[in-house]
Amino acid sequence: MMRQFSCEVISLRFLLHVARNPSRLLLxxxxxxxxxxxxxxxxxxxxxxxxxxKKSLLExxxxxxxEGSTDFVPQPERIxxxxxxGTLWPENPMPFQLAFAxxxxxxxxxxxxxxxTDPMVxxxxxGDFGKLLEGPRHEGLLRIVALTHAGMTVEQFEAxxxxxxxxxxxxxxxxxxxxxTYRPMQEVLTLLRSHGFKTFIVSGGGADFMRVxxxxxxxxxxxxxxxxxxxTQWELRDGVPQLIKTLDHLFIDDKEGKPVGIQQFIGRRxxxxxxxxxxxxxxLQYTTLGNSRPSxxxxxxxxxxxxxxxYDAMPKSSGxxxxxxxxxxxxxxxxxxxxxxxxxVFGP
Amino acid sequence: MMRQFSCEVISLRFLLHVARNPSRLLLxxxxxxxxxxxxxxxxxxxxxxxxxxKKSLLExxxxxxxEGSTDFVPQPERIxxxxxxGTLWPENPMPFQLAFAxxxxxxxxxxxxxxxTDPMVxxxxxGDFGKLLEGPRHEGLLRIVALTHAGMTVEQFEAxxxxxxxxxxxxxxxxxxxxxTYRPMQEVLTLLRSHGFKTFIVSGGGADFMRVxxxxxxxxxxxxxxxxxxxTQWELRDGVPQLIKTLDHLFIDDKEGKPVGIQQFIGRRxxxxxxxxxxxxxxLQYTTLGNSRPSxxxxxxxxxxxxxxxYDAMPKSSGxxxxxxxxxxxxxxxxxxxxxxxxxVFGP
Numbered sequence: 001m002m003r004q005f006s007c008e009v010i011s012l013r014f015l016l017h018v019a020r021n022p023s024r025l026l027l028x029x030x031x032x033x034x035x036x037x038x039x040x041x042x043x044x045x046x047x048x049x050x051x052x053x054k055k056s057l058l059e060x061x062x063x064x065x066x067e068g069s070t071d072f073v074p075q076p077e078r079i080x081x082x083x084x085x086g087t088l089w090p091e092n093p094m095p096f097q098l099a100f101a102x103x104x105x106x107x108x109x110x111x112x113x114x115x116x117t118d119p120m121v122x123x124x125x126x127g128d129f130g131k132l133l134e135g136p137r138h139e140g141l142l143r144i145v146a147l148t149h150a151g152m153t154v155e156q157f158e159a160x161x162x163x164x165x166x167x168x169x170x171x172x173x174x175x176x177x178x179x180x181t182y183r184p185m186q187e188v189l190t191l192l193r194s195h196g197f198k199t200f201i202v203s204g205g206g207a208d209f210m211r212v213x214x215x216x217x218x219x220x221x222x223x224x225x226x227x228x229x230x231x232t233q234w235e236l237r238d239g240v241p242q243l244i245k246t247l248d249h250l251f252i253d254d255k256e257g258k259p260v261g262i263q264q265f266i267g268r269r270x271x272x273x274x275x276x277x278x279x280x281x282x283x284l285q286y287t288t289l290g291n292s293r294p295s296x297x298x299x300x301x302x303x304x305x306x307x308x309x310x311y312d313a314m315p316k317s318s319g320x321x322x323x324x325x326x327x328x329x330x331x332x333x334x335x336x337x338x339x340x341x342x343x344x345v346f347g348p
Numbered sequence: 349m350m351r352q353f354s355c356e357v358i359s360l361r362f363l364l365h366v367a368r369n370p371s372r373l374l375l376x377x378x379x380x381x382x383x384x385x386x387x388x389x390x391x392x393x394x395x396x397x398x399x400x401x402k403k404s405l406l407e408x409x410x411x412x413x414x415e416g417s418t419d420f421v422p423q424p425e426r427i428x429x430x431x432x433x434g435t436l437w438p439e440n441p442m443p444f445q446l447a448f449a450x451x452x453x454x455x456x457x458x459x460x461x462x463x464x465t466d467p468m469v470x471x472x473x474x475g476d477f478g479k480l481l482e483g484p485r486h487e488g489l490l491r492i493v494a495l496t497h498a499g500m501t502v503e504q505f506e507a508x509x510x511x512x513x514x515x516x517x518x519x520x521x522x523x524x525x526x527x528x529t530y531r532p533m534q535e536v537l538t539l540l541r542s543h544g545f546k547t548f549i550v551s552g553g554g555a556d557f558m559r560v561x562x563x564x565x566x567x568x569x570x571x572x573x574x575x576x577x578x579x580t581q582w583e584l585r586d587g588v589p590q591l592i593k594t595l596d597h598l599f600i601d602d603k604e605g606k607p608v609g610i611q612q613f614i615g616r617r618x619x620x621x622x623x624x625x626x627x628x629x630x631x632l633q634y635t636t637l638g639n640s641r642p643s644x645x646x647x648x649x650x651x652x653x654x655x656x657x658x659y660d661a662m663p664k665s666s667g668x669x670x671x672x673x674x675x676x677x678x679x680x681x682x683x684x685x686x687x688x689x690x691x692x693v694f695g696p
Contacts, residue, residue: 076563076569079571154611198571200571207612207615208615211615211616215424221424222614222615222616223427223546223548223571223572223613223614223615223616224571225615229612231599231608231612232608232611232612233608234604234607234608234630236633239637240637240638241607241630241633241634241637241638243607243608243611243634249597249599251579251597256582259582259589259591260579260580260581260582260591263502263580263591264555264577264579264580265571265613266570266571267555267556267559267570267571267573268559268570268571282582282589285584285589286589286591289587289588289589290588290589
């Protein structure tokens with residue numbers, strides 16, 4: 001296996017030292033092999049610039065996977081959880097699932113003149129989010145969700161999502177949404193899996209929405225997607241089983257819901273957690289505070305308005321990041337500076 | 349790899365035929381290698397007697413895993429679901445989790461004299477199930493479940509289950525409950541996993557109860573256990589995250605709840621389903637009816653009162669099996685006759 005020597009190490013002084021003490025070369029090499037992140041791990045993060053974020057991630061992976069290390073974590077317990085919107089792909093100018101819902105409502109209204117007279121449908125088509133978010137329970141938004149995410153079979157919904165993904169494009173990047181995943185984060189998923197981690201999505205987005213494409217896009221199978229859910233209704237139609245989507249027992253997998261969802265769906269505490277907003281704070285806490293295992297928290301900070309977006313507490317943006325970034329310093333969570341830490345943002 | 353030839357094949361007539369046509373031996377051998385279940389698969393089911401149940405299972409596994417077969421199912425879609433009580437371990441004289449709840453209530457009442465005056469606690473200690481099951485919502489039983497399964501952290505509950513499993517023994521077999529799994533079914537789990545299947549428990553039992561020991565006992569990790577659940581409550585106690593068990597949003601993963609739970613927790617349709625009672629009927633239907641993939645259903649029929657129990661529609665037994673066994677014939681589900689199909693019932 002190749003190892004990379006930094007410039008300082010291969011200095012003239014070093015070479016002179018080795019020439020005088022050849023027996024020490026072997027010791028140095030053994031030491032290097034024991035402590036250095038492997039070249040393969042380094043190469044796996046090719047879209048990351050060298051810096052503290054990349055370094056801390058590689059060191060954590062090395063530490064918990066090296067046999068004999070006091071921090072070694074057995075493979076079945078290497079659970080890593082990833083927020084999706086803003087962590088694995090963008091969440092601007094709006095969460096992509098909301099774009100799906102608005103496009104679907106527009107298509108439905110075009111086919112059904114009666115539906116087009118619904119004030120909330122009109123607000124959705126006009127992009128009047130203020131109206132959709134009115135009231136303590138955001139009745140307008142719930143109405144749009146009900147129209148686009150309930151009342152059909154699971155298979156019909158899946159077909160709706162697939163059809164939308166084939167044609168819809170991001171307004172700024174003019175790309176299909178599923179080609180806008182963050183390449184550096186895809187590399188993290190691959191790195192962790194190649195080190196025996198099981199990778200899960202834990203997102204406020206709908207589980208059924210993400211499960212349609214999670215395996216193809218992230219290599220994360222449907223059964224490793226934790227998201228917002230509601231109960232389906234079982235029916236036998238002419239002897240054929242049908243599961244009808246409803247909004248009953250709606251579970252919002254966000255904020256305090258994230259650790260609750262992790263417990264309910266995964267059943268064990270993660271050792272690595274990746275998020276980007278205050279919605280991920282509770283899951284970062286659950287992963288790293290009072291965990292008997294070594295643990296790792298990472299926050300993707302959107303600092304790059306040239307290549308992606310720059311935001312944290314801007315009033316109109318999704319994914320407010322205020323509390324979590326303050327707590328990151330106290331807790332030792334790694335904060336990614338997207339602009340400086342990522343060599344590339346998108347791309348295969 | 350060794351292959352087994354049956355007695356009929358190695359007959360004198362066959363040997364004479366080969367002696368006259370030596371070139372056909374190669375063709376015969378190639379044909380055999382292509383169609384026969386491998387010796388390893390046969391050996392994996394060592395506790396099964398040869399018969400239609402064993403044969404149909406081996407043929408299904410062969411059919412969906414042989415590259416190039418028209419019925420080949422890609423590895424990620426090989427989802428197999430197993431009921432637990434009565435399918436992987438016994439459910440008599442009562443579901444083992446109920447034995448846990450009764451033992452826990454007794455211990456709690458011994459430590460808390462006020463609790464000992466609760467009429468439902470008294471009924472539980474007296475084994476008066478009639479009283480516990482009174483009323484449409486079985487308030488007595490719910491009270492016992494609340495006392496033993498809620499109001500503590502997830503870790504405290506796990507410790508309760510572990511402590512109980514260490515000392516509790518089955519009243520008839522005088523063995524720890526976790527050593528009473530069915531050896532033939534353990535072999536099915538191993539066989540399927542060695543053929544690229546992902547094995548899940550889908551049980552009416554509590555997910556948190558089963559997840560404590562499922563990995564050790566069945567090799568099924570907590571994240572592959574679907575069971576009855578309720579939402580935990582997130583708290584930060586002195587800055588340390590706690591998840592408190594409640595009975596809110598109780599989801600009973602039984603009957604029609606099983607396909608609902610499969611959809612919500614796994615997110616894709618299984619191709620193999622193993623159950624033993626009418627509580628598994630909906631999940632057997634969901635697996636096998638209208639599935640675009642080849643599929644397999646198996647029902648464990650308890651016919652062995654010498655080595656285990658014999659029951660189906662007996663009024664006092666758990667796990668009534670009336671509708672599902674009728675439907676099995678129509679649907680081509682395999683019915684296991686425990687007495688005749690299983691060489692061994694328990695044991696490592």
